[in-house]
Amino acid sequence: MHVKNYLSAVLYGLPVLAQNSAPSFDSSNSAQSHDHGDHFKEYTIQADQITAKLIPYGARLTSLLVPDRNGQMQDVVVGYDDPKQYLHDTETDHTFFGAVVGRYANRIKNGTFTIDGKKYNIPKSEDGVDTLHGGDIGYDQRNWTVTDHSKSSITFTLMDKAEQGFPGDVITHAMFSLDNERTPENPKGLPQLTTKLVSLSLTEKTPVMMSNHIYWNLNGFKKQNVLDDTFLQLPLSSRLIGTDGILIPDGTILEADTAYNGSPDFTSGKLVGADLKDTHGLCGTDCVGYDNCFIIDRPPAYAAQNSMVPAVRMNSSTTGISLEVATNQQAVQIYACNGQKGNIPVKESQIKRNHGQGAHHVNKHGCVVIEPEGWIDGINHPEWGQLPDQIYAPGSAPAVNWATYQFGTIQ
Numbered sequence: 001m002h003v004k005n006y007l008s009a010v011l012y013g014l015p016v017l018a019q020n021s022a023p024s025f026d027s028s029n030s031a032q033s034h035d036h037g038d039h040f041k042e043y044t045i046q047a048d049q050i051t052a053k054l055i056p057y058g059a060r061l062t063s064l065l066v067p068d069r070n071g072q073m074q075d076v077v078v079g080y081d082d083p084k085q086y087l088h089d090t091e092t093d094h095t096f097f098g099a100v101v102g103r104y105a106n107r108i109k110n111g112t113f114t115i116d117g118k119k120y121n122i123p124k125s126e127d128g129v130d131t132l133h134g135g136d137i138g139y140d141q142r143n144w145t146v147t148d149h150s151k152s153s154i155t156f157t158l159m160d161k162a163e164q165g166f167p168g169d170v171i172t173h174a175m176f177s178l179d180n181e182r183t184p185e186n187p188k189g190l191p192q193l194t195t196k197l198v199s200l201s202l203t204e205k206t207p208v209m210m211s212n213h214i215y216w217n218l219n220g221f222k223k224q225n226v227l228d229d230t231f232l233q234l235p236l237s238s239r240l241i242g243t244d245g246i247l248i249p250d251g252t253i254l255e256a257d258t259a260y261n262g263s264p265d266f267t268s269g270k271l272v273g274a275d276l277k278d279t280h281g282l283c284g285t286d287c288v289g290y291d292n293c294f295i296i297d298r299p300p301a302y303a304a305q306n307s308m309v310p311a312v313r314m315n316s317s318t319t320g321i322s323l324e325v326a327t328n329q330q331a332v333q334i335y336a337c338n339g340q341k342g343n344i345p346v347k348e349s350q351i352k353r354n355h356g357q358g359a360h361h362v363n364k365h366g367c368v369v370i371e372p373e374g375w376i377d378g379i380n381h382p383e384w385g386q387l388p389d390q391i392y393a394p395g396s397a398p399a400v401n402w403a404t405y406q407f408g409t410i411q
Contacts, residue, residue: 015191035243039143041082047178048151050191050407055083058099059156059174061214062086066191066407068220069320074353076321076407078215081347090141093344096213100174100197101133101141102155105168105211105391106293106333106376109248110345111135113379115167115391116204122165132246133213135164140213153177168204170392172197184310185326190234190408197401201392208392208399209375211329215337217366218316218323222358226316226336227273227366231369232400233313235264237294237332240378245285249377251297264292269313272336272368289338289365293331293376305330305390308402312370318408327372327403328390335369337362372403 039057046052051073053063062083065073079097080086089095108131112126126132138201144156156174160166175196182189197210224228240259242252256265258284263275283291296311306328308319315322325332344362351360359366378386392399 013154015128019246019342038296038313042083043146043149043150043154045154045176045178047191048180048240049179050178050193052176052178052193054154054156054176055086056144056146056156057083057410058096058142059144059158060086060100060140061176061212062099063305063349064193066321067409069411072144073239073355074220074319075347075350076216076218076220078217079146079347079348081151083105084172089344092410095215095344096133096140099213099369100144101286102139102172102197102199102208102210103134103160103164103170104131104207104209104379105133105213105371105373106209107248109377111164112326113207115207120165120167123228126341127246128379129246137164137208139172140198152155152179162203168206169202170199170208171202171205172199172379174212185404186406188408192407193405195401195403195405196364197399199392200271200397201394203392203394207379207390209390210401211333211371212403213369213371215367215369216314216323217368218314218321220316220317220321220353220358221350221366222318222354223388224359225273226368227276227365228271228406229273229316229318230368231269231313231315231317232334233269234294234311234332234334235269235313236267236296236309236311238267238297238309240264241293241295241331243284243292243376245281247284249293249381251381251383256294264290264294266294267281273365277286278363282357283336283338287338290334290336291338293333293373295331295375296327296329306400308404311372314368315410317410320411322408322410324373324406324408325370325403326406327401329372329374329401329403331375331385332372333369333371333373334374335371337365337367337369340364340366342366372401 051065064077111131123135147157148155263278263280312325342361
């Protein structure tokens with residue numbers, strides 16, 4: 001998303017800060033060639049009633065504590081207690097738990113795209129058919145450098161020197177901050193996580209579509225899944241992008257209230273599992289559930305197409321924890337953890353909070369992933385008019401993916 005007049009001179013100066021910092025950037029293939037202690041070091045940031053832990057490997061959010069309706073702190077992020085488990089995850093299930101994904105999030109058909117008449121081929125990282133989340137070695141597997149850290153915020157920086165066959169060099173700053181200040185957007189001063197992914201194209205015109213890939217479970221695994229416990233609303237998403245059996249856009253735009261018997265219609269909100277029986281094939285061949293790119297259509301009152309708008313509302317009847325996500329992006333990918341197999345243990349720290357009760361593994365439909373981003377494979381569908389928000393050049397404004405995650409409670 002091009003956001004003019006957004007970045008201050010401080011942010012434009014961050015590339016210099018990064019280049020001059022003690023840890024040098026890494027363009028190697030994985031964390032395996034480095035001291036795991038550095039890249040798997042946990043950093044804690046906090047504000048009143050909210051605490052987050054993050055690691056440089058994948059610029060990854062590993063834990064987020066917020067209060068439930070009884071004032072008890074709950075970890076609402078799916079992941080691992082041991083940071084080094086994320087490397088093992090990459091080598092096995094490759095869930096992308098909590099990571100920043102890029103240089104181009106989501107899927108690219110056939111691993112190809114064309115810019116100014118030149119065709120580019122990048123790794124077909126998903127079953128040798130298409131590119132998923134940036135290629136064989138996406139940003140989730142890269143060792144980011146910590147370029148700023150305070151009590152309530154942290155910034156990770158990554159230099160991508162034309163990796164994975166993408167044209168040109170791109171530098172990205174992934175900023176995470178916590179606060180509970182009373183503002184017009186947060187009048188009650190609720191605990192809030194803010195993420196800003198700022199990418200600068202340095203040398204060539206290139207696709208950029210970043211996203212956070214956070215798995216949420218607002219019931220803190222007190223239930224076996226989220227189907228009958230978690231309410232989901234997508235107030236501005238009456239349309240979604242149609243896909244084929246492997247979740248590649250087929251060029252169609254679906255109406256949420258009529259497609260698949262209205263099962264993808266969350267405009268008024270409903271339980272995640274309310275219409276699950278009607279979703280067969282919606283998330284791919286023989287798949288039941290959701291893994292879809294929902295278009296965010298801003299009301300006429302929002303003059304700018306990059307306005308921050310409330311895109312997702314979610315809450316758990318079990319814990320009472322509510323979440324509202326606002327973003328400047330044009331779409332949000334919702335994944336209802338259809339592919340989880342129950343083989344990944346729930347964090348021991350979460351099981352302890354639940355006194356041994358509830359789910360002990362991340363079960364099928366045991367979480368919801370929220371990815372604020374652009375239209376999936378928009379670079380291969382110029383007819384959609386999304387190229388200005390997905391192709392960036394050295395002379396253009398930066399790409400900015402901005403989102404806020406505001407937490408409250410319901411009774």
